[in-house]
Amino acid sequence: MNNFFTAGTALAILGCLILGSLYAWLMYYSNRQLDHRLKIALTIARALAVSLIAFLLFAPLIKKVSHTLEKPLIVIAQDNSLSVVQAEAPSFNAKKYQNDLQQLSKKLSEKFEVKTYSFGDSVRQGLNFSGKDKTTNANALITQINDELLNRNVGAIILATDGIFNRGGNPAYELNKIKSPVYTIALGDTLPKKDALVANVNYNNLVYLDNDFTLDIQVQATDSKGEETRLTILEDGNKIKEEPISINSSAFVKDIAVKLKASKMGMHKYTISIAPLKNEITTRNNSQTIFVEVIDGRQKILLAAASPHPDLAVIRQAATQNKHYEVDVVLADELDNIDLSKYNLVILHQLPSAVFNNNAFFNKLQQSKLSCWFILGAQSNVNALNQIQKSVQFVRSSNNTQEVFGYLTNNFTLFNIELPDVKQLQQYDPLISPTANFRINGANYTVLNQRIGRVNTESPLWFFMTDDDKKLSFLLAEGIWKWKLEEAKSEKNYPFVNELINKTIQYLSVKDDKRKFKVYPAKSTFEENENIVLNATLYNDAYEPVNTPEVNVVLKNTEGKTFNYAFSKTTNAYHLDAGMLPKGTYSYTASTTLGEKKYEAKGLIYINETIVEYQQTTANHQLLSQISVQSGGKMYLPDNLLKIADEIEKSDKVKTISYEDRKFEELISLKWLFILILLLLSAEWFLRKRNGEI
Numbered sequence: 001m002n003n004f005f006t007a008g009t010a011l012a013i014l015g016c017l018i019l020g021s022l023y024a025w026l027m028y029y030s031n032r033q034l035d036h037r038l039k040i041a042l043t044i045a046r047a048l049a050v051s052l053i054a055f056l057l058f059a060p061l062i063k064k065v066s067h068t069l070e071k072p073l074i075v076i077a078q079d080n081s082l083s084v085v086q087a088e089a090p091s092f093n094a095k096k097y098q099n100d101l102q103q104l105s106k107k108l109s110e111k112f113e114v115k116t117y118s119f120g121d122s123v124r125q126g127l128n129f130s131g132k133d134k135t136t137n138a139n140a141l142i143t144q145i146n147d148e149l150l151n152r153n154v155g156a157i158i159l160a161t162d163g164i165f166n167r168g169g170n171p172a173y174e175l176n177k178i179k180s181p182v183y184t185i186a187l188g189d190t191l192p193k194k195d196a197l198v199a200n201v202n203y204n205n206l207v208y209l210d211n212d213f214t215l216d217i218q219v220q221a222t223d224s225k226g227e228e229t230r231l232t233i234l235e236d237g238n239k240i241k242e243e244p245i246s247i248n249s250s251a252f253v254k255d256i257a258v259k260l261k262a263s264k265m266g267m268h269k270y271t272i273s274i275a276p277l278k279n280e281i282t283t284r285n286n287s288q289t290i291f292v293e294v295i296d297g298r299q300k301i302l303l304a305a306a307s308p309h310p311d312l313a314v315i316r317q318a319a320t321q322n323k324h325y326e327v328d329v330v331l332a333d334e335l336d337n338i339d340l341s342k343y344n345l346v347i348l349h350q351l352p353s354a355v356f357n358n359n360a361f362f363n364k365l366q367q368s369k370l371s372c373w374f375i376l377g378a379q380s381n382v383n384a385l386n387q388i389q390k391s392v393q394f395v396r397s398s399n400n401t402q403e404v405f406g407y408l409t410n411n412f413t414l415f416n417i418e419l420p421d422v423k424q425l426q427q428y429d430p431l432i433s434p435t436a437n438f439r440i441n442g443a444n445y446t447v448l449n450q451r452i453g454r455v456n457t458e459s460p461l462w463f464f465m466t467d468d469d470k471k472l473s474f475l476l477a478e479g480i481w482k483w484k485l486e487e488a489k490s491e492k493n494y495p496f497v498n499e500l501i502n503k504t505i506q507y508l509s510v511k512d513d514k515r516k517f518k519v520y521p522a523k524s525t526f527e528e529n530e531n532i533v534l535n536a537t538l539y540n541d542a543y544e545p546v547n548t549p550e551v552n553v554v555l556k557n558t559e560g561k562t563f564n565y566a567f568s569k570t571t572n573a574y575h576l577d578a579g580m581l582p583k584g585t586y587s588y589t590a591s592t593t594l595g596e597k598k599y600e601a602k603g604l605i606y607i608n609e610t611i612v613e614y615q616q617t618t619a620n621h622q623l624l625s626q627i628s629v630q631s632g633g634k635m636y637l638p639d640n641l642l643k644i645a646d647e648i649e650k651s652d653k654v655k656t657i658s659y660e661d662r663k664f665e666e667l668i669s670l671k672w673l674f675i676l677i678l679l680l681l682s683a684e685w686f687l688r689k690r691n692g693e694i
Helices: 009-029 034-057 082-086 094-109 140-148 170-177 312-319 332-337 357-368 382-390 422-428 481-488 496-509 621-631 643-650 671-690
Strands: 061-070 073-079 114-120 123-126 153-161 182-186 195-202 206-208 212-222 226-235 236-247 251-261 268-276 287-295 299-305 324-331 343-347 370-373 392-395 403-409 431-434 435-439 443-454 455-467 468-477 517-521 523-528 533-539 552-557 560-568 575-576 584-594 597-608 657-665
Touching: 009 034, 034 671, 061 357, 061 392, 073 094, 073 140, 082 212, 082 643, 094 114, 094 643, 114 140, 123 140, 140 153, 140 170, 153 621, 153 643, 182 621, 182 643, 195 268, 195 657, 206 481, 212 226, 236 251, 268 370, 268 597, 287 597, 299 312, 299 332, 312 324, 312 343, 312 422, 312 496, 324 332, 332 357, 332 392, 357 382, 370 496, 403 422, 403 455, 431 481, 431 584, 455 496, 468 643, 481 496, 517 584, 517 597, 533 584
Parallel strands: 073 114, 073 153, 153 182, 206 287, 299 324, 299 343, 343 370, 370 468, 523 597
Antiparallel strands: 061 657, 114 123, 195 212, 212 251, 226 236, 226 268, 268 287, 392 435, 403 431, 403 443, 443 455, 455 468, 517 533, 533 575, 552 560, 552 584, 584 597
16 A cells, blocks of 8 residues: 655645646747647647656655565474373374374364474474484473564464473473463373382592492382382492382382492493382383593692601691692602602602702602602702702802791782782791792792892792693792791681692692693583584694694494594584484594694593483373463363364464555656656657657
8 A cells, every 4th residue: 555645745746747837838839830739749748758757856755555464373393202102191092193183283274374393302393203202302392483483473382292391491481482372282191100210310420539429319119109129239230239129108209328439440330220110111210320430539749858847747738638639758868769650749848958969869850750849948959959950040049048928929820829818918927048049940920929028029939830841839938837827826817828738739730631632522421312522632743723634533332333433623623523323332533644643542432321201101281281371272182182273263362463564665666657758758759750840
């Protein structure tokens, strides 16, 4: 519909007609040769043509209004998960139900637009009744409907499910966003069936060697009062625990805490199962398999000292607060028999000293590439220290000592430490430092600077460096036991000394991973309905990430079947999505070549059977009724699902929507006006030519 004739438009038309008529009158008024009737016709043609041209130049915009009708769109979604098939009602006729749902879709298509979906592990177009999906994620369905049908006239949603949603949570909230009535078809059986299951296992998937860890197991049983079963736990196929269970109620729940010991490093498979009951609905939920990785988190520390000293007790006490640190305190005369290969970190307290400068021990230390923490004091031999390391060189040393205080720097980034109250740090007694000038060769990270008297200097007191692959720390003074005593005077004091010692040990003892080719799965254990994802990184000799060469990987299961893949390249690394694989244990071997060097990385991944669809076998029709009521729909049983079509047709919420589209156009865009002007001017030219006027 065009809104064209307004007061302004009428005035414009009148003005253009006057202009065109005046132009034509001036052109033909004085012409005496043309026939009178022909002159009138030519004048009219010229007047109309000029008027139209003028109107095209000065005319206002034309408002065009159009209306588009959109029929309601009906969504039919079928739950295609295992639980729908697993717990069918005794009277349920699967073939009749499938025919009825397809007939419902066909009937609704006569008056409405219909879109069909199936959902479970994922959301797919069309109706699928196979019941093979191993999870039910209705939220993913609602999210996809929201995305695909945004701003569409969604009249109603028909949701056929048993109400058991084990991924993505309750879809009721997400359905509210669509603001359409939801008609639910209640599948499954609400009557509890005889079943016993391992409902849940809580555990830590990473534990430390020789530590105890606990499996919190929940066993449930329905409609099995008076029955007996037995809980069994297998570790890597070997039975390690067995316990009888008496089921003493119809809705039985029992929590069992099993304490185990991590006695062997590596990935360990634990199978928690209960013996099946006679005539129970399914035994697929009678066991769960979990994987626990045992790592040796213990760090062995050699604390070597020139002689007994209170600092040693402070360092040992702070370090052993972490149960994964083991500290051996060894005095100088006992160092000859020390096997450095057993240690992750060496702390040298005032070593080398004036009385101990065992070249054999220090040579072994240099060759071991162990990280070291050097603590200097009155007994230190700084000249000998210059010989066993080159990172810090001491010059113009004397046998004198000086008192130094410490203050925190503002730019320390190697690890996070709590900043104690400034007054607390200022109250600490001074430490004793050898009097010597020193030069630091290379980058250093200083946590404490020296304060001499009341003057804050820029000279480091406690700092960190690296020497090739070795991490080094230097504390250029002894006497931190006095700081510990100062902290003990008040319970309000922050335990700064313990934290700084612990963080220093932690930083120095952790080894950097210097492998040039690394392959690591997104996680060590996958569910069988998850995509297997591997990532890889490759470094050149300068330890810069590169991804120019191809990277291939072979996955192999316990039966010997192999799966070959090639990694895809990301910005500066590699990524592989291997899709879904059957449950089991898989080894992987990835390989690549950079230049003339070949690299290989190996590992294991574990794929668990997904059993969540067997964990609940009783349909939740109450939830379906709640969803329908709150959205303005109704719940139907499968036998009556064809009535949904009549209900939708009668509903005043399912309406055809008329969309009004308004837009403004210029007259110059109308082609028929150009054709009319061309015809008028052409006719005028032809008649004038015929009569000798041109």
